Amino acid sequence: MVTVNRNYLKLPGSYLFSTIAGKVSTFQKENPEARILRLGIGDVTQPLAPAIIESLHRSVDEMAHQETFRGYAPDLGYEFLRDAIAKNDYKDRGCNISADEIFISDGAKSDSGNIQEIFGADNKVAVCDPVYPVYVDTNVMAGRTGAYNKEKENFDGVIYMPCLESNGFLPEIPEEVPDLIYLCFPNNPSGAAITKEKLQEWVDYANRTGAVIIYDAAYEAYITETDIPHSIYECNGARTCAIELRSFSKNAGFTGVRLGFTVIPRELVRDGVSLHRLWARRHGTKFNGAPYIVQRAGEAVYSQEGKKQLREQVAYYMRNAHYIYSELKKAGYSVSGGVNAPYIWLKTPDQMSSWEFFDHLLRNAHVVGTPGSGFGAHGEGFFRLTAFGSYETTQEAIHRITQI
Ligand code: MLT
Numbered sequence: 001m002v003t004v005n006r007n008y009l010k011l012p013g014s015y016l017f018s019t020i021a022g023k024v025s026t027f028q029k030e031n032p033e034a035r036i037l038r039l040g041i042g043d044v045t046q047p048l049a050p051a052i053i054e055s056l057h058r059s060v061d062e063m064a065h066q067e068t069f070r071g072y073a074p075d076l077g078y079e080f081l082r083d084a085i086a087k088n089d090y091k092d093r094g095c096n097i098s099a100d101e102i103f104i105s106d107g108a109k110s111d112s113g114n115i116q117e118i119f120g121a122d123n124k125v126a127v128c129d130p131v132y133p134v135y136v137d138t139n140v141m142a143g144r145t146g147a148y149n150k151e152k153e154n155f156d157g158v159i160y161m162p163c164l165e166s167n168g169f170l171p172e173i174p175e176e177v178p179d180l181i182y183l184c185f186p187n188n189p190s191g192a193a194i195t196k197e198k199l200q201e202w203v204d205y206a207n208r209t210g211a212v213i214i215y216d217a218a219y220e221a222y223i224t225e226t227d228i229p230h231s232i233y234e235c236n237g238a239r240t241c242a243i244e245l246r247s248f249s250k251n252a253g254f255t256g257v258r259l260g261f262t263v264i265p266r267e268l269v270r271d272g273v274s275l276h277r278l279w280a281r282r283h284g285t286k287f288n289g290a291p292y293i294v295q296r297a298g299e300a301v302y303s304q305e306g307k308k309q310l311r312e313q314v315a316y317y318m319r320n321a322h323y324i325y326s327e328l329k330k331a332g333y334s335v336s337g338g339v340n341a342p343y344i345w346l347k348t349p350d351q352m353s354s355w356e357f358f359d360h361l362l363r364n365a366h367v368v369g370t371p372g373s374g375f376g377a378h379g380e381g382f383f384r385l386t387a388f389g390s391y392e393t394t395q396e397a398i399h400r401i402t403q404i
Helices: 006-010 016-030 050-063 079-093 108-118 133-141 196-209 275-286 292-301 304-330 354-365 391-403
Strands: 102-105 125-129 159-162 180-184 212-216 242-247 260-263 335-337 343-347 382-386
Touching: 006 133, 016 354, 050 292, 050 304, 079 102, 079 260, 079 292, 102 108, 102 275, 108 133, 108 212, 108 242, 108 260, 108 275, 125 133, 180 196, 196 212, 292 304, 304 335, 304 343, 304 391, 354 382, 354 391
Parallel strands: 125 159, 125 180, 180 212, 212 242
Antiparallel strands: 102 260, 242 260, 335 343, 343 382
């Protein structure tokens, strides 16, 4: 008899953003006249930059000719892209990462979900709370957690590191020593950023205890302050304890194009085995490479023109972030984030729960945000707004929120 992976049954409900999309669609059906403004999922809205479009056109044309047509991409990515990443994202920032330590993929969501596969089922996982749901859910699916604890609203067997107003929404070293530590900075959902000094403490801790840090830096392009590291490899000793996940979705608008990469230094060895070797084996077996045209588009992100255009695009979204932050503050909300990240994290007013506030905004302002409790028990009483809308939509949404 066929059996199923019963770990999936431990997951309550649907994936956070699917639940929200379902609620919004029901509301729209019941209220067809409502013009809903979406500041919920962190999806970009600005078109791809001209340098990227030109590169896409060029590579599509190459695919039309016998001499320049390309079939399967190399498993781990084309050299032209891996070289561009190694130079621009690492060497130019003083990080010692070589092109052959970079694995090109179809995005950071897949990598952040799949990376746990190379670790044993008995590893103890630590996550921030609130947290991007993919890290926890994929470890649940893999059987690395206990059951869902309804009372605590989290999973048994996971080490949750509360990120609260009182600690600046930054995790503290947990009492129990974890094996795998997921960190995401600048943070989704809170928008908090970690200083290099603080991140160094985590790197030193991981090297001391033998833990591995899985560092999600998908939002690094939004950093505006100088003491905030763009990569964990800016910290001493990170090569022996950290894996870094990066995305082209937020810095270059590739949410619908799909491209990302993972960095695993060759020195990163656990249980006597190179993690680089395991991930290469996994990639080679389960992945046939990101499309050539998309990797060429990724290369254009690092061209002079591409860099200039994307700086402008990021600044456009950060103007929204600043607008949301300052207008809500003026209106008396308690807000954070929005300085080094495209997310604004606010306290729900009048003791409303996160979902009550979600319903309140949807019903009365026709604005969609993301309930903090969807990211974990310690997100209760908070709410996330994204800066990825157009400036006009953002202004209107905030106006509506502050008027109700
Ligand atoms: C979010 O809204 O948290 C992000 O869009 C999710 C993602 O990047 O997958």
